[in-house]
Amino acid sequence: MAPDTRALDVGALGTGPRPRPPLGALRPRGVTRLLIYSHDSFGLGHLRRCRSIAQNLVQTYPDLEVLILSGLPIIASYAFDERVRYRLVPGIIKLSNGDYKALDAADIREAIDARSRLILETAQEFQPDLFLIDKEPLGIRGEVTDTLVYLKERGVPVVLGVxxxxxxxxxxxxxxERKLAVPALEDYFSEIWVYGMERIYRPLEGLPLPAAVEQKIVYTSYLWREENRAPSAEPLPVDPPFLLVTPGGGGDGEGLVDWVLSAYERATDLLRALIVCGPFMHAESRRRIEARAARLRHVEVLTFAPDMERLMTAATAVVAMGGYNTFCEILSFDKPSLIVPRTRPRLEQFIRAREAERQGLLRMLPHDEDNPDPQQMIDALKALPSQPRPSSVVIPGLLDGHSAIAHRFAALTGLAADAPIRAASA
Known part of the structure; x- marks a missing residue:
């Protein structure tokens, strides 16, 4: 399946299944509003995490409206609750050298200025009761600073999610230190939500954080993912049993897929594989993968799957790079998994896989990019279906992230849940 390429103009509002009034329309009595800034410079991970949080919060609070700011036009491919909307800001991508590049403007400074203005204008129109910022306290190159000043003057709580x-x-x-993040956390933020467990890993440990900032840290646990149980008109791309191979957004996933294909080219007794390349894999890389897979009777390839939860549910086991969302899905759908983490430009995936393997939740297979061994992958794929599931390890509260977020959201905004907030472990 190819990603949705419907035109969505910068500044345009995207909606759920039914049209909604303009942002500046008079707010109905009793309605609470959440504005989310999704840090979207690379891959799908930030958007998918923000979407998951928004969808779960509106299911808990019937009088909540959510607006997500995103620079990814592919956001139009995802289904949203009717009380979750999104506004597109000018797109920016992060290059392998750490620099940023504007998608539709010659000068990155022009794009940042345009994004900054639109983010502030959106906050002024939407008048949120809470602002949730994803990953970057000040946004890309400080683009959220003016909005933080505006909301601080109005006493609106601001939360950083990492x-x-x-x-x-x-x-x-x-x-x-380079981004002046710690002073921003002191000045503007009410809380810092860490979407993980303190007993597994502490991402802010070792930072020179003042006591006042340390006290703002809340470990929520991981974000439970639920299968979309609505009937689908589309059949599964392959019939079970199969291995799901997913490099996430795909921007840096060719190495993983290449290694998996090298195993299938040499072994004919492996379980059928469904490879989802991801929408950001380079077109030439994807064409090479499709050409190789076409010669293999037990490998199928998709470009993109907006309903990854459905595929994950049907899969026997999962081969992945170990991004945050995929890890949450592996835990939620209780799938044996083989994680091949990237180590450049960040060690995030490697650290996550290492710590999860220590807990017995998955198996990690380090990738020798210069000399990958097909036999090593063959052996790992053969062992994967009989590997213990994550549920074989009991970690209380492991997937209670949405419950914790709902409680903290209520504490900061004064909202009351329509029904008792249910934890995934309940």
Missing amino acids: RDVMDDPVAFAAEW
Whole structure:
């Protein structure tokens, strides 16, 4: 399946299944509003995490409206609750050398200025009761700063949400020092939500955080993912049993897929494989993969799957790079998994896989990019279906992230849940 390429103009509002009034329309009595800034410079991970949080919160609070700011036009491919909307800002991508590039503007500074203005204008129109910022306290190159000042003047609580793992502690500390992140956390933020468990990994440990910032940290646990139980008109691309191979968004996933294909080219007794390349894999890389897979009777290839939860549910086991969302899905759908993490430009995936393997939740297979061994992958794929499931390890509260977020959201906004907030472990 190819990603949706419907035109969505910068600044345009995307909606759920039914049209909604303009942002500036008079707010109905009793309605609470959440604005989410999705850090979308690379891959799908940030958008998918923000979407998951938004969808779960509106299911808990019937009078909540959510607006997601995103720079990814592919957001139009995803289904949203009717009380979750999104607004497109000018797109920016992060290059392998760490620089940023504007998708539709010659000058990156023009794109940042345009994004900054649109983010502030959106906050002024939407008038949120809470602002949730994903990953970057000040946004890309400080683009959220004006909005933070505006909301602080109005007493609106602001929360930073970060992954369970950010990067190697030394590299991460240097990055946050360069971006003036810690002073921003002191000045503007009410809480810092870490979407993981303190007993597994502490991503902010070792940073020079003042006590006032340390006290703002809340470990939510991981974000439970639920299968979309709505009937689908589309049949599964392959019939079970099969291995699901997913490099996430795919921007840096060719190495994993190449290694898996090298195993299938040499072994005919492996379980059938479904490879989802991801929408950001380079077209030439994808064509090479499709050409190789076409010669293999037990390998199928998709470009993109907006319903990854459905595929994950049907799969026997999973081969992945170990991004945050995929890890949450592996835990939620209780799938044996083989994780082949990237180590450049960040160690995030490697650290996550290493710590999860220590807990007995998965198996990690380090990737020798210069000399990958097909037989090593063959052996790992053969062993994968009989590997213990994550549920064989009991970690209380492992997937209670959405419950914790709902409680913290209520505490910061004064909302009351329509029904008791259910934890995934309940």
